[in-house]
Amino acid sequence: MSDQTDVLQGTLDLLIMKTIAIEAMHGWAIAQRIQQMSDELLRVQQGSLYPALHRLEHQGWIVAEWGTSESNRRARFYSLTKAGRKQLGVELSKWERLSSGVHLVLQRT
Amino acid sequence: MRLWHIVRSRCRTLFFRGGRESDLREEWQFHVETERERLEAAGMHPDTARQQALKMLGSVEQLKEECRDARGTAVVDGLVRDVRFACRSFRRAPLAAATIVATVALGLGLVTVVFTILNAYVFRVDAVRSPEELFAVERQGSGSSEIAPGFAREQYDALVRDTNVFSETFATTSDVTVWIDGLRRQGRLVTGNFFRVLGASAARGRTLMPSDEDQGGLPAIVLSYRSWAQYFASDPGVLDRPVLLNGAQFHVVGIMPEDFRGLEPMIAPDFWAPLSRLNEFRRSDLQPAPPADLHIVGRLKRDVSTAQAVAQLRAWDLQQPAVRSSARTAPSLVLEPKPGTIPFSAETMLAFIPLFFAFGLILLIGCANVANLLLARAVARQREIGIRLAIGASRRRIVGQLLTENFLLALVSAVLAFAISRLVLATIVHVMTTTFPSDIGNLRLAVPPADWRVALFLLIGAVVSTMMFALAPALQATRLDLVRAIRGEVVRNGRPGRARDLLVVAQVTGSVLLLICAGIFLRSSWVASTVDPGIRTSGIVSVKVLNERSRGAMLDVLTREPSVADLVASWPGQFGGLGALPAFAQGPNGNVAVSYQFASPDYLSVFGIDLVRGRGFRQTERSVNDAVAIVSEKTARQIWPGVDPLGQVLRIEPDVDGLSAVEGGRNINTSNNPLLVSRSVVVVGIARDIAGIRIGGMRIGDVGVYLPISVEVPTAVLTMSVHGEAERVRHVIADRLAAIDPNAGEVSTLQTLARAEVYLLGVPFWLTLALGTLALLLTLSGLFSVVSYLVEQRTREIGVRIALGATGRNVVALLLSQSARPVGIGVLAGVTLTSALAAALLATPAAETIGSTVRLFDPIAYAGSLLCIVTACAGATLIPASRAARIKPVTALRQD
Numbered sequence A: 001m002s003d004q005t006d007v008l009q010g011t012l013d014l015l016i017m018k019t020i021a022i023e024a025m026h027g028w029a030i031a032q033r034i035q036q037m038s039d040e041l042l043r044v045q046q047g048s049l050y051p052a053l054h055r056l057e058h059q060g061w062i063v064a065e066w067g068t069s070e071s072n073r074r075a076r077f078y079s080l081t082k083a084g085r086k087q088l089g090v091e092l093s094k095w096e097r098l099s100s101g102v103h104l105v106l107q108r109t
Numbered sequence B: 001m002r003l004w005h006i007v008r009s010r011c012r013t014l015f016f017r018g019g020r021e022s023d024l025r026e027e028w029q030f031h032v033e034t035e036r037e038r039l040e041a042a043g044m045h046p047d048t049a050r051q052q053a054l055k056m057l058g059s060v061e062q063l064k065e066e067c068r069d070a071r072g073t074a075v076v077d078g079l080v081r082d083v084r085f086a087c088r089s090f091r092r093a094p095l096a097a098a099t100i101v102a103t104v105a106l107g108l109g110l111v112t113v114v115f116t117i118l119n120a121y122v123f124r125v126d127a128v129r130s131p132e133e134l135f136a137v138e139r140q141g142s143g144s145s146e147i148a149p150g151f152a153r154e155q156y157d158a159l160v161r162d163t164n165v166f167s168e169t170f171a172t173t174s175d176v177t178v179w180i181d182g183l184r185r186q187g188r189l190v191t192g193n194f195f196r197v198l199g200a201s202a203a204r205g206r207t208l209m210p211s212d213e214d215q216g217g218l219p220a221i222v223l224s225y226r227s228w229a230q231y232f233a234s235d236p237g238v239l240d241r242p243v244l245l246n247g248a249q250f251h252v253v254g255i256m257p258e259d260f261r262g263l264e265p266m267i268a269p270d271f272w273a274p275l276s277r278l279n280e281f282r283r284s285d286l287q288p289a290p291p292a293d294l295h296i297v298g299r300l301k302r303d304v305s306t307a308q309a310v311a312q313l314r315a316w317d318l319q320q321p322a323v324r325s326s327a328r329t330a331p332s333l334v335l336e337p338k339p340g341t342i343p344f345s346a347e348t349m350l351a352f353i354p355l356f357f358a359f360g361l362i363l364l365i366g367c368a369n370v371a372n373l374l375l376a377r378a379v380a381r382q383r384e385i386g387i388r389l390a391i392g393a394s395r396r397r398i399v400g401q402l403l404t405e406n407f408l409l410a411l412v413s414a415v416l417a418f419a420i421s422r423l424v425l426a427t428i429v430h431v432m433t434t435t436f437p438s439d440i441g442n443l444r445l446a447v448p449p450a451d452w453r454v455a456l457f458l459l460i461g462a463v464v465s466t467m468m469f470a471l472a473p474a475l476q477a478t479r480l481d482l483v484r485a486i487r488g489e490v491v492r493n494g495r496p497g498r499a500r501d502l503l504v505v506a507q508v509t510g511s512v513l514l515l516i517c518a519g520i521f522l523r524s525s526w527v528a529s530t531v532d533p534g535i536r537t538s539g540i541v542s543v544k545v546l547n548e549r550s551r552g553a554m555l556d557v558l559t560r561e562p563s564v565a566d567l568v569a570s571w572p573g574q575f576g577g578l579g580a581l582p583a584f585a586q587g588p589n590g591n592v593a594v595s596y597q598f599a600s601p602d603y604l605s606v607f608g609i610d611l612v613r614g615r616g617f618r619q620t621e622r623s624v625n626d627a628v629a630i631v632s633e634k635t636a637r638q639i640w641p642g643v644d645p646l647g648q649v650l651r652i653e654p655d656v657d658g659l660s661a662v663e664g665g666r667n668i669n670t671s672n673n674p675l676l677v678s679r680s681v682v683v684v685g686i687a688r689d690i691a692g693i694r695i696g697g698m699r700i701g702d703v704g705v706y707l708p709i710s711v712e713v714p715t716a717v718l719t720m721s722v723h724g725e726a727e728r729v730r731h732v733i734a735d736r737l738a739a740i741d742p743n744a745g746e747v748s749t750l751q752t753l754a755r756a757e758v759y760l761l762g763v764p765f766w767l768t769l770a771l772g773t774l775a776l777l778l779t780l781s782g783l784f785s786v787v788s789y790l791v792e793q794r795t796r797e798i799g800v801r802i803a804l805g806a807t808g809r810n811v812v813a814l815l816l817s818q819s820a821r822p823v824g825i826g827v828l829a830g831v832t833l834t835s836a837l838a839a840a841l842l843a844t845p846a847a848e849t850i851g852s853t854v855r856l857f858d859p860i861a862y863a864g865s866l867l868c869i870v871t872a873c874a875g876a877t878l879i880p881a882s883r884a885a886r887i888k889p890v891t892a893l894r895q896d
Helices: A012-019 A027-037 A046-058 A082-108 B002-015 B017-041 B046-057 B060-071 B074-092 B094-123 B153-162 B194-198 B225-231 B275-281 B306-319 B346-380 B382-390 B395-435 B452-477 B482-486 B497-530 B548-560 B633-639 B656-661 B726-740 B750-793 B795-803 B808-842 B847-853 B859-885 B889-894
Strands: A062-068 A074-080 B134-139 B166-173 B176-180 B183-190 B220-223 B242-245 B248-255 B271-274 B294-300 B333-337 B540-545 B564-571 B581-587 B590-599 B611-614 B628-632 B649-654 B679-687 B693-695 B698-700 B705-708 B717-722 B745-749
Touching: A012 A027, A012 A046, A012 A082, A027 A046, A027 A074, A027 B017, A046 A062, A046 A074, A046 B002, A046 B017, A046 B046, A046 B060, A074 A082, A074 B017, A082 B002, B017 B046, B017 B060, B074 B094, B074 B395, B094 B346, B094 B395, B094 B452, B094 B750, B134 B306, B153 B166, B153 B294, B153 B306, B166 B194, B166 B275, B183 B275, B220 B225, B271 B275, B306 B333, B346 B382, B346 B452, B346 B497, B346 B750, B382 B395, B395 B452, B497 B750, B497 B808, B497 B859, B540 B548, B540 B726, B540 B750, B548 B564, B548 B717, B548 B726, B581 B633, B581 B656, B590 B633, B590 B649, B628 B633, B628 B649, B633 B679, B649 B705, B679 B705, B693 B750, B717 B726, B726 B745, B726 B750, B745 B750, B750 B795, B750 B808, B750 B859, B795 B808, B795 B889, B808 B859
Parallel strands: B183 B271, B220 B248, B590 B705, B628 B679
Antiparallel strands: A062 A074, B134 B294, B134 B333, B166 B183, B166 B294, B176 B183, B176 B242, B220 B271, B242 B248, B540 B717, B540 B745, B564 B590, B564 B717, B581 B590, B581 B649, B611 B679, B628 B705, B649 B679, B693 B698
16 A cells, blocks of 8 residues: 555546546546556545545536446446536646656656 | 536535535445445455545545535635624624714715715716607807807797708707796796607606697696695696696696606706797797797607718708897807716716715715724734634635625615715705795705615725725734734734824814815805995895786885885896896997996985985986986996096997896897887986995996886886885785785895805805714714723823823823824814815816805914814813823732
8 A cells, every 4th residue: 555646736637537538437436446547556535536526516527417336326426528528638638748748857867 | 518517516506505515425425335345345344444434535524614615615605604703793892883884874875965966967867768869959159158049949840841860859948937826936848749759758647749739728737746746745636726827827737757857967847838838938028029049859860870960950050041130150050969967077077076075085084983993993802813813714814704794884884874865865955945045046956866876886885985994904903913812912013003193194184174164164154244235135125027917006006015115116137126237338438348227216225325426317217218327436437537427428238149148138038128229328427336245256236337217117126125124024015916916026035135145155164064073073083082092001001100200291291292193294184185175276267256255265264173173182182181190000000
């Protein structure tokens, strides 16, 4: 567990949006999926997950619907809106520019 | 689409807060359960797994709070909490809250009075259909002061016939004065389509229609709502009975709604009547009737621009035969928008700025007082605020909370201010209408209705005054040394001595300004009341004959009346027998502009005007054709400088074109009037110069040339010197004449006219006196509380001083000297400001009129007001100071 890193400030929104781009998911699954996909390298602070979801919903990027989970319990499923999908593209290209920039700086100095 | 999601999300947040929170709780539970199951599946003990899951997510309440922040509802939540908190703190200190509300409401109410009037004049649109399409056709006046001449009926008919820029056109007269049931009323005569073009319908009965223009039957009039309410006590029965109008019967066919003003800027006339009945509204003696001065207003066609319309109208005007006898070149036509309001121009603002300023000063001084109170309260609340800051409230949050608290109070004040403004307006209108001397004229006043603009003004006023009185104290209150504040010590730098001094300076400045103004108006009206007009004003009653057919009978009654001593006649005599018309006198040195008046033989002795040389008119010289004249000393010097005027021949040429510049001159029949022909006369007497009665820059009674007339001449005003008190005799005479003909004549006393200037100066005097007194009272209470507070804060220090040997006198002197500084600066600033304003006023074009009536630099007014303020301020300081002088050192030192 100790080699896990907290999700970088400001990238949580991007990770959430990317995660639910394929299918609608509930909060717990989103946190799990991010951990799995990063080969357990990234850890989502569960306390900051829900505020982030609310913020995204408030901005109109995602919507929440009540549904039934795999364990047959009532859960809230989050999915991207059309505008959210567009926003994801914007955020992705922004991230790519940033990370390649950081990468270049680290390599050349 | 995104917008839809946002709106939905935010609405849910705002209106279904509970639903959102319970959603979150359920989600939280689901998350914890799933996490626990995962950990259990990984082999963890159930209890440990549950604990671990809870630790990972945190408490549900914390999550709720964080989500609220993320959604941005914190602002709303905070506001709700602030309001609740404010209500609690009002309950804790109800007296302070009540003081703030009352003070701000008073100031805000007074400013609202001015705004309501401004609103009524400038912003309130008349209740007519599409007023923006209405345009008046006017002739460009050659000078700014000159009233543009109107049109004749034939010109109006021709304009309607020959031009096609207006979809509809109507014409009205200027105000026409008539006597309805024996009382003076003013109305407008309009073409029958007037109400149809304006798209207005009656509140009761019907409006005038084109068919009302046909002669025959009882003539119809329509009353305005105000005159119906004021003069007919809102009696619906007025529609069923004929009213006497100038002695003839008329039928009231309708009453207009309250918000219809007939395109008048502020207040509707008393009535409207058909234009074809013009002659029944005029005095029967003027034959032939002079052409009516008509105002033409049209509704511009939608597809015609104003430029096109003006071009067509000017072309039409050039083809018109010169209907008017006036030799002046006709100025070209222009179109003036006629929205029924005063155009919102720099000039209008200039007229309202002094009013806003004077009334706004009360609000400013009031706000300064409240700010002072809040500064004092902030010290009392230091501990509370200190604790809240210490446990993590941000400064912004606390300032916001203090502002919310005061804004709530300001809102309550705004409601109260509305009530105050209505009350003040109603009082002003009531006092003005009941005290205005009815023989001077008909005062058309009504309380202007309030509308949404007034409400908006009050709301903005509440916001602005909150900023004025609460912002600085709130900032000051949150600037604290936390540790000491929590311990309950009064933090020294939290005591804003300089801010308080500044507030006192501002208050004193405002009071000085207002009280000096009050002093100036008082002095001016006092001076006006003591100026000797040079003529007798007491015991004089005059009768204006309105129905010439009754003149003979009236003369009979008046000569037999025992209280009448002498009966004389004059023309013109619109001012209680006094009056004059302009003329040119041909002397040896060319034309001299003089004023002249026809007067019967005993006229001069009735008014107490002495003859310096020569003789008065003989009893046989009573015809306008008798070629004799009496000339005043001044006029004689002007026409024949250095020559004996007695026996000289003088040619008088009435200045017909100059008539319109004279009060009432526009109503004089200029065609074939035997009184307006040129004549040559011989000077038989020289009359003493008189100052005349001054009213607003006019000098009434100052006549250059007197010519003879008899009491029988139509339109001549009858004037009597009477035995006993003039006002009583006026009533006696009015009763006697009413027995002959209820609309036969208007009876007035010269005394009222002579007092008019005093009355007119009395209005601003009482206004500024009321405002100045209010300002001074607020200032005094402010000063009093500042000094009292200071004494309380410094009890210990004063105790030490007394213990060390300071006498009571020393202590009083110390405190006096401390409040003397801000008061002194305030007095200086106030005097400077007042004289600067006076100087600025004298630099305006109106300076001559103002300067002759109002003594702007009266030293007694300045000195008196200052003495009053300084004494009052000293008093306000002395009371708490003498309390300080009685402080017992032992008690004071034991205090902490």
